[in-house]
Amino acid sequence: MNTSIIGYPRIGNLRELKFASEKYFRREITAEELEKTAKEIRSYNLSLQKNSGLDLIPSNDFSFYDGMLDTAFLLNAVPARYTFLGLSELDTYFAAARGYQGKNGDVKALAMKKWYNTNYHYMVPEIDDDTDIRLAGTKPFDLFSEALGSSVKTKPVIIGAYTFLKLARYKGTKKASDFIEQTAAAYSQLLKRFSELGAEWVQLDEPSLVMDMNAADIQLFSALYERILPDRGAVKVLAQTYFGDVRDCFKELCSLDFDGIGLDFVEGKKTLELINANGFPKDKVLFAGVVNGKNIWRNNYASTLLVIDELKKHTTDIVLSTSCSLLHVPCTLANETKLAESYKKHFAYAEEKLAELAGLKKITDSEYPLLTEEYRRNSALHSETRSGRNDAVREKVTKLTDGDFVRFPDFSERERIQKERFRLPVLPATTIGSFPQTADVKAKRKAFRSGEISESDYEFFIEKKIAECVALQEDIGLDVLVHGEFERNDMVEYFGECLDGYIFTEKAWVQSYGTRCVKPPVIWGDISRAKPMTVKWSVYAQTLTDKPMKGMLTGPVTILNWSFPREDISLRESALQIALAIREEVLDLEANGISIIQVDEAALREKLPLRKSDWRSDYLDWAIPAFRYVHSGVKPETQIHTHMCYSEFADIIRDIDDMDADVITFEASRSDLTILDVLKENDFRTEVGPGVYDIHSPRVPSKEEIKAAIKKMLERIPAKKLWINPDCGLKTRGNEETVPSLKNLVNAAIEVRNENC
Numbered sequence: 001m002n003t004s005i006i007g008y009p010r011i012g013n014l015r016e017l018k019f020a021s022e023k024y025f026r027r028e029i030t031a032e033e034l035e036k037t038a039k040e041i042r043s044y045n046l047s048l049q050k051n052s053g054l055d056l057i058p059s060n061d062f063s064f065y066d067g068m069l070d071t072a073f074l075l076n077a078v079p080a081r082y083t084f085l086g087l088s089e090l091d092t093y094f095a096a097a098r099g100y101q102g103k104n105g106d107v108k109a110l111a112m113k114k115w116y117n118t119n120y121h122y123m124v125p126e127i128d129d130d131t132d133i134r135l136a137g138t139k140p141f142d143l144f145s146e147a148l149g150s151s152v153k154t155k156p157v158i159i160g161a162y163t164f165l166k167l168a169r170y171k172g173t174k175k176a177s178d179f180i181e182q183t184a185a186a187y188s189q190l191l192k193r194f195s196e197l198g199a200e201w202v203q204l205d206e207p208s209l210v211m212d213m214n215a216a217d218i219q220l221f222s223a224l225y226e227r228i229l230p231d232r233g234a235v236k237v238l239a240q241t242y243f244g245d246v247r248d249c250f251k252e253l254c255s256l257d258f259d260g261i262g263l264d265f266v267e268g269k270k271t272l273e274l275i276n277a278n279g280f281p282k283d284k285v286l287f288a289g290v291v292n293g294k295n296i297w298r299n300n301y302a303s304t305l306l307v308i309d310e311l312k313k314h315t316t317d318i319v320l321s322t323s324c325s326l327l328h329v330p331c332t333l334a335n336e337t338k339l340a341e342s343y344k345k346h347f348a349y350a351e352e353k354l355a356e357l358a359g360l361k362k363i364t365d366s367e368y369p370l371l372t373e374e375y376r377r378n379s380a381l382h383s384e385t386r387s388g389r390n391d392a393v394r395e396k397v398t399k400l401t402d403g404d405f406v407r408f409p410d411f412s413e414r415e416r417i418q419k420e421r422f423r424l425p426v427l428p429a430t431t432i433g434s435f436p437q438t439a440d441v442k443a444k445r446k447a448f449r450s451g452e453i454s455e456s457d458y459e460f461f462i463e464k465k466i467a468e469c470v471a472l473q474e475d476i477g478l479d480v481l482v483h484g485e486f487e488r489n490d491m492v493e494y495f496g497e498c499l500d501g502y503i504f505t506e507k508a509w510v511q512s513y514g515t516r517c518v519k520p521p522v523i524w525g526d527i528s529r530a531k532p533m534t535v536k537w538s539v540y541a542q543t544l545t546d547k548p549m550k551g552m553l554t555g556p557v558t559i560l561n562w563s564f565p566r567e568d569i570s571l572r573e574s575a576l577q578i579a580l581a582i583r584e585e586v587l588d589l590e591a592n593g594i595s596i597i598q599v600d601e602a603a604l605r606e607k608l609p610l611r612k613s614d615w616r617s618d619y620l621d622w623a624i625p626a627f628r629y630v631h632s633g634v635k636p637e638t639q640i641h642t643h644m645c646y647s648e649f650a651d652i653i654r655d656i657d658d659m660d661a662d663v664i665t666f667e668a669s670r671s672d673l674t675i676l677d678v679l680k681e682n683d684f685r686t687e688v689g690p691g692v693y694d695i696h697s698p699r700v701p702s703k704e705e706i707k708a709a710i711k712k713m714l715e716r717i718p719a720k721k722l723w724i725n726p727d728c729g730l731k732t733r734g735n736e737e738t739v740p741s742l743k744n745l746v747n748a749a750i751e752v753r754n755e756n757c
C-alpha cells in the first residue's frame with residue numbers, strides 16, 4: 001500500500017516562518033531573505049517526508065499566509081483595492097492578508113473566517129460581478145518544479161473549485177453558479193499545465209463536500225467537475241475531502257471522472273457506512289484518511305487495521321493517508337525536551353505521523369501483520385494503563401442527575417431578586433474582564449517564571465496592578481468592576497495550570513492564522529481542581545471597592561475546545577469533568593463574598609458540528625448542560641454573567657438563552673447589530689451587553705458614536721435588560737486608548753440614561 005499526506009505544517013519546527021515574516025513586515029529583512037527562509041522550510045519538509053518513506057509528498061501546501069488567499073491570487077480573484085496600491089506581488093498579497101496603511105494608500109484586509117471546525121482561519125476571497133476568474137499565477141507550478149529540482153515528483157495540492165466558490169463572498173449580484181464556466185476553465189488549464197510538467201497526481205481539496213449540501217450545491221459541484229475533468233492530459237486527479245463524511249454527494253463523487261477520492265475515516269462518522277452500503281468504484285484509488293490530522297495521540301494500529309480490512313472488501317486500490325492536513329498539529333516532538341518520556345511516547349505530531357504512515361504501510365504489506373515489530377510495539381503502548389485516572393471525579397460525573405443542571409429559582413424570579421440586591425442604575429456599565437497587559441506586566445511574569453523574582457514579589461506586583469485598576473474604574477465611573485486579569489497569560493492556560501489532569505508542551509505550536517500560532521494545552525488525565533484558582537485575586541479586589549467586583553472564570557466548553565482533547569473518553573465526559581472543577585471555583589467565590597461571577601464561553605460556538613443534524617446529539621446536548629452545571633448551585637441573589645467573542649449565534653439563539661446565565665455580553669459592533677433583531681424576535685430572556693465598541697482596533701470611539709449605538713440597541717432591547725460594555729477583554733490594548741474609550745462609554749451611558757430612562 002502506498003502512503004500520502006494531505007499537507008504538512010509550513011510554519012517551520014521553531015516557527016521560523018512566523019519570525020521571518022514579522023521581520024519582513026517590520027522591514028528588518030528583505031523579500032529575498034524572507035523567500036530564503038521559506039525555501040529552507042520547504043526543502044527541510046521535503047527531505048523529511050522523503051526520508052520517512054512517504055510515497056505521495058504534497059507540494060504547494062506551503063503558504064506565506066493562507067492557502068485560500070493563495071488560491072484567490074492564483075485565480076485572479078483579487079479586489080482592485082489591493083492591486084491599485086501598485087505594490088510588489090508579495091506586498092499586494094500581504095496587503096490583502098493584513099491590510100495596508102502607507103504612502104500608497106489605506107486599505108483594510110480581507111475578512112478572515114474559521115476554517116470549518118478547526119482553530120485555523122482562512123482569508124475570505126471576494127468575488128465581484130466583474131471579477132475575471134482565470135489562471136493568473138504560477139505558484140503551484142513553481143513549487144512543483146522546485147521539488148522536482150530535488151528529484152521529488154510531488155503531488156501538488158490546490159483548494160478545489162467547489163470549495164473555493166462556496167467559501168468566497170459575493171459582493172455584487174452574481175453568485176457562485178454564475179462563475180462555473182470561468183472557474184472550470186481555469187482549473188482545467190491548471191490540470192493541463194501539471195500534465196505537461198509531468199505531475200502524476202494533483203490533489204484538489206474539497207472539504208466543503210462534508211457540509212450539508214442541497215440540490216443546488218450538488219449541481220454546482222457536478223457542473224464544475226464535468227467541465228474541469230475532461231481533457232486533462234495524463235495527470236490523475238484526487239478529490240480530497242476532510243473534516244467529515246460526504247453523505248450528501250457520495251454517489252456524484254463516485255460517478256465523476258476522478259482518479260482518486262480522499263475520504264476521512266476519523267471524523268467522517270458515516271464514511272465506512274457509505275462504502276459498505278454503496279461499494280467503491282473499481283476505477284478509482286481510495287485515499288483512506290486513517291491517521292488523525294487534528295489530534296496529537298499515537299494512532300492505534302489495531303483499530304486502524306480493522307478499518308482497512310473492511311475497506312479491502314470493496315477495493316484493493318488503497319492509499320494510506322491522514323484524515324486532514326497536518327497543518328492542524330505541531331511539527332515535531334524532537335523539540336519537546338522537558339516533557340517526560342512517559343507522556344511523549346503517547347504523542348505523535350506531524351513528523352511522528354509520517355512515521356506512523358510508514359509503520360502502517362509496513363504492517364499492511366507484511367504477510368503476518370500482527371507479528372511485525374511495529375504492530376507489537378504499538379499494541380503494547382495502547383494496552384498500558386494510563387496514569388491520571390481519578391475515580392472520585394469519574395464517579396461524580398456518573399452520579400449527575402437532571403436536577404444538577406437546573407438553577408433555582410427560575411430566571412425572572414432571580415432577575416427580580418438581583419435588581420433588588422444590586423440596585424444598579426439602568427444601563428449599567430462594565431467591562432469584559434481584562435485590562436491592558438502592558439509591558440511591565442509581561443516582564444514581571446517572565447521574571448517570576450524564570451525565578452528572578454520571588455512569588456511574594458510577583459504577587460505584591462499583581463496586587464498593586466489590581467489596586468490601580470480598581471481605582472481607575474472607580475474614577476471612570478463604571479458600575480460593575482473587574483480585577484483586570486493581570487495574573488493571567490491566557491484564559492485557558494492559566495486555568496489549565498491550576499487543574500490536575502492537564503499537561504503543557506513547550507514547542508507544540510499550531511498555526512491559527514497568518515503568523516499567529518497557538519499552543520493548546522493537553523488534557524492527559526481526569527480533570528480536577530488542585531486548588532482555588534482565582535479566589536484570592538477577586539477577594540482582594542473586592543476589599544478595595546464598595547461596587548460589585550465580578551469574579552472572572554473561563555467556562556468548561558471553552559477550556560475543552562482550546563485544548564488537545566483525550567480520545568479515550570468522550571468530549572462530554574471531559575467537559576463535565578472540567579465543569580465540576582469550575583463549579584467548585586464558582587461556589588468558592590460566592591462563599592468568599594463575590595456576588596457577580598462571569599464564566600466566559602468565548603469558544604462555545606467554535607466546535608458546533610459542521611452538519612446541522614449533529615448539532616444537538618454531538619454537541620449542544622452536553623455543552624449547554626456543562627455550562628449550566630457550573631452555576632446551578634449558586635444562590636438566587638448571585639448574578640452569573642457569561643461572555644462570547646462573536647455574535648454569530650442566531651441559529652442557536654435558544655440554546656444560548658438556555659445556558660440560563662443572568663447576563664451575557666458579546667461582540668456586536670462589527671456585525672452591524674443584526675443580532676439585535678434576532679434577540680427581539682426570539683424574546684431573548686437573558687439580560688444582554690452587546691459590545692458598544694470594537695476593542696480589536698486602537699481607535700477611540702467618541703461619546704456620540706457610543707450613544708448612537710446604545711440608542712439603536714434600545715430600539716430592540718428593553719432598557720431594563722441592557723448592559724453597556726466593550727466588545728471583549730482589553731488585554732491587547734494600551735492604556736492610551738482604553739482610558740478615553742471607557743470614559744466615553746460611561747458618559748454615553750449616563751447621558752442616554754438621563755435622556756431616555
Ligand code: GLN
Binds near residue numbers: 434491600730
Ligand atoms: N474575560 C476575558 C478577557 O476579558 C475574556 C476574553 C475573551 O473573550 N477572549 O480577557
Ligand code: ZN
Binds near residue numbers: 432602643644727729
Ligand atoms: Zn471576547
